């Protein structure tokens with residue numbers, strides 16, 4: 111296409127989009143703000159043709175139809191907190207931001223469900239649920255910005271997966287717009303629905319590559335009346351499986367979080383936070399566990415929590431413990447695990463990993479991956495932490511600044527260890543563009559071929575968020 115024809119073509123697409131959403135909701139050229147061009151990790155950049163902000167599903171349909179006719183790719187965008195570059199479009203593509211579709215449509219007390227538009231921020235949905243006496247159990251550090259649509263598209267996990275599962279486990283009904291403009295909708299409120307293939311499960315975790323999620327029905331639970339939180343110092347990983355099993359049994363299904371922090375992480379973060387808070391437990395233990403239960407009887411739950419931890423201590427599974435007595439103390443315990451923005455700043459540029467593997471293989475993975483990175487860059491800072499109760503580990507590696515290919519070398523080393531232990535390169539963040547080169551470390555050729563045939567069936571012209579999830583070649 112000559113430059114003149116290309117410019118005319120682009121102009122027609124922009125005019126068409128403007129007609130659908132109105133001038134205030136269409137940005138093109140220099141009017142496109144940086145937040146639509148670069149991801150939260152500042153690693154992935156793009157020059158979109160246009161950013162468009164539809165008001166409802168009908169407008170999403172019209173946008174997709176224009177994009178399909180003009181063969182311009184579309185990238186759905188929620189709260190822009192995704193960390194694998196999935197929300198950054200191709201150069202010349204359309205960014206379809208769900209930010210105006212941000213209404214909670216209904217809370218149904220009798221079926222304990224909430225129906226929302228995809229652009230509702232997670233925290234807003236949590237607060238509305240709470241005002242009705244329910245909990246929306248999905249919770250993660252980016253709750254203030256991340257949207258329900260983005261959570262669904264990435265099948266987000268977070269800090270309560272141990273008890274209530276991933277986003278997938280909370281989505282009862284879904285509405286989405288497919289690449290051909292068809293609206294596929296089943297806003298079911300039932301737990302059971304075995305009438306044929308579960309197409310909604312294909313869209314959950316598809317990172318915008320199969321369609322645009324526009325509405326969802328989410329499952330709510332009764333609001334817990336008590337929260338018990340403790341930070342534990344452990345003598346080593348040997349005690350972790352027995353401790354987790356014991357606490358799950360003893361706390362009678364109330365254990366909602368079991369976060370592990372290795373010594374390197376705990377010592378580094380608590381030292382970096384010294385200006386704002388004192389370490390809740392002294393540094394220097396091999397491992398720390400942050401545990402939380404959510405229950406319905408504040409007095410009995412506290413007794414049960416204290417007894418359970420005391421017994422675990424007697425059994426030699428815990429070396430030291432601090433139990434939060436107030437909401438402020440609870441916040442301070444969680445801050446060691448969650449308040450990482452400032453502590454991590456000196457570590458940039460950072461290679462951040464979100465992997466999963468069997469609990470029993472974690473110590474060997476930590477040992478081997480640390481050795482593999484140190485063999486490449488002997489002075490690297492490497493921090494291990496994560497939602498270990500779910501088999502989910504995060505690894506943060508401060509990259510050696512001397513080599514331009516340091517990140518690729520470190521990724522190959524860490525993902526190589528994950529492959530060795532039969533784990534997954536992505537526990538909860540998705541694949542996006544950042545991990546697609548490595549998806550073959552986790553998925554077989556047959557699995558990748560199946561994924562490609564699903565993509566081909568739903569999006570034969572590769573309009574929906576191309577270049578994400580699947581590698582160009584196996």
Ligand SMILES: Cc1cc2nc3c(=O)[nH]c(=O)nc-3n(C[C@H](O)[C@H](O)[C@H](O)COP(=O)(O)OP(=O)(O)OC[C@H]3O[C@@H](n4cnc5c(N)ncnc54)[C@H](O)[C@@H]3O)c2cc1C
Pocket residue numbers: 150185186187188189190191192193195196197208228229249250251252255256257258259260261262263264265266267268269317318319321322323324538539542575578
């Ligand atoms: C501080 C911090 C903490 C985090 N903690 C966690 C955590 O504990 N667990 C976890 O799982 N993740 C975590 N994340 C990652 C991130 O918050 C999640 O991936 C979240 O689900 C992304 O939601 P979003 O609305 O920001 O999506 P975006 O970043 O806007 O988009 C993410 C992907 O979803 C697609 N998408 C977005 N909306 C739609 C839609 N309506 N329809 C179709 N596709 C769509 C995009 O195209 C993109 O591929 C964290 C991120 C940060 C910055």
